[in-house]
Amino acid sequence: MELGWLLCGTAVLLLLHVLMELSPAVNFALRIGFYCVLCLVSSALAAAACLLVNGGRTVKNMRIIKAVVKTFKYFFGLRFEVKGLENFEVEGPAIIVSNHQSILDMMGLMEVLPDNCVQVGKKELMYTGTVGLIIYLGGVIFINRKSTSSAKMVMAEVAKTMAAENLKVWVYPEGTRNCTGDLLPFKKGAFHLAVQAQVPVIPVVYSSFTTFYNPKTNLFTSGKIKVEILPPIETKGLTSDDVTDLTDRCFHTMRETLFRLSGRPSEAKDSS
Numbered sequence: 001m002e003l004g005w006l007l008c009g010t011a012v013l014l015l016l017h018v019l020m021e022l023s024p025a026v027n028f029a030l031r032i033g034f035y036c037v038l039c040l041v042s043s044a045l046a047a048a049a050c051l052l053v054n055g056g057r058t059v060k061n062m063r064i065i066k067a068v069v070k071t072f073k074y075f076f077g078l079r080f081e082v083k084g085l086e087n088f089e090v091e092g093p094a095i096i097v098s099n100h101q102s103i104l105d106m107m108g109l110m111e112v113l114p115d116n117c118v119q120v121g122k123k124e125l126m127y128t129g130t131v132g133l134i135i136y137l138g139g140v141i142f143i144n145r146k147s148t149s150s151a152k153m154v155m156a157e158v159a160k161t162m163a164a165e166n167l168k169v170w171v172y173p174e175g176t177r178n179c180t181g182d183l184l185p186f187k188k189g190a191f192h193l194a195v196q197a198q199v200p201v202i203p204v205v206y207s208s209f210t211t212f213y214n215p216k217t218n219l220f221t222s223g224k225i226k227v228e229i230l231p232p233i234e235t236k237g238l239t240s241d242d243v244t245d246l247t248d249r250c251f252h253t254m255r256e257t258l259f260r261l262s263g264r265p266s267e268a269k270d271s272s
């Protein structure tokens, strides 16, 4: 009986292996499916640990989440080469902005996440089962992207509490995932937040995933991701009139870095 199950299991695994070798679509679906299952299962286990250790929703839970998610890269053959971690060592709160390519970014995020740092996320993430639960427990700030006024209100509240709680806040200024190898124009929320709280902006750039991950062509193989944490941009003395300039400056710096890390000729001057 047990031998029967063993043979059956081996046959299923072999079949999946052959299908993955033959069809990029199957390979892609199985690898992304596995990533989602890994997130859902790990989130359930991590949520139990967070509740036991820290008792509820707190940024302290990010340490537990980080420890778990940092192991995921080994399942997918991903390697990170990180430079500039010392740039996170600013005194007090800061806004961190980075490019956002895929749901796989959670691995890159946790690879470098500094202490006392929460992310801004779309409110729909709350309804992703155990993943929503762990994101809630980690203290993520939820915004409604469909309502600018309510998003602005949430951000203004964050600007007030950042100093009191010595928080760093991680924002994806493109506002959505973008896996084209370039940046989308930046939304201004992160930069308003930095100016309102008078805290520095720290840009973080991940090299393009396009050589190993492309949902349009069902590409998902192993690969290397270069990460660079850039020097902080000071906002002391800036006012809301300076937000557009600050946003543009950060966009161009990050775009140039993205192209350099991805081995692509710089086109930063052609577009804004």
Ligand SMILES: CCCCC/C=C\C/C=C\CCCCCCCC(=O)SCCNC(=O)CCNC(=O)[C@H](O)C(C)(C)COP(=O)(O)OP(=O)(O)OC[C@H]1O[C@@H](n2cnc3c(N)ncnc32)[C@H](O)[C@@H]1OP(=O)(O)O
Pocket: 039, 040, 042, 043, 046, 065, 068, 069, 100, 106, 119, 120, 121, 122, 125, 131, 134, 135, 138, 140, 143, 144, 145, 146, 147, 148, 149, 151, 152, 155, 156, 171, 172, 173, 174, 175, 176, 187, 188, 189, 190, 192, 193
């Ligand atoms: C253990 C296993 C675990 C498994 C899982 C692994 C890990 C999970 C754990 C934790 C990690 C969680 C990570 C979550 C990541 C989530 C990622 C996302 O959800 S990205 C999408 C959501 N984020 C964003 O959208 C942020 C970027 N967007 C913005 O900043 C926007 O500006 C906005 C605030 C949302 C508003 O956007 P909207 O499109 O409505 O408007 P505009 O940006 O065009 O602005 C219009 C207008 O308003 C002015 N403005 C904007 N913000 C402000 C402000 N705060 N104050 C004043 N004015 C503001 C802006 O300048 C524009 O005016 P003008 O054109 O005149 O300049």
Ligand SMILES: CCCCCCCC/C=C\CCCCCCCC(=O)OC[C@@H](O)COP(=O)(O)O
Pocket: 035, 036, 037, 039, 040, 100, 102, 103, 104, 105, 106, 122, 125, 127, 128, 129, 131, 175, 176, 177, 178
């Ligand atoms: C009971 C409900 C069950 C729902 C099951 C949902 C399954 C989802 C499981 C695992 C997915 C892992 C997701 C990890 C979190 C990813 C955060 C993220 O990258 O969000 C995308 C968001 O930034 C931008 O969204 P859009 O690009 O605008 O779209």
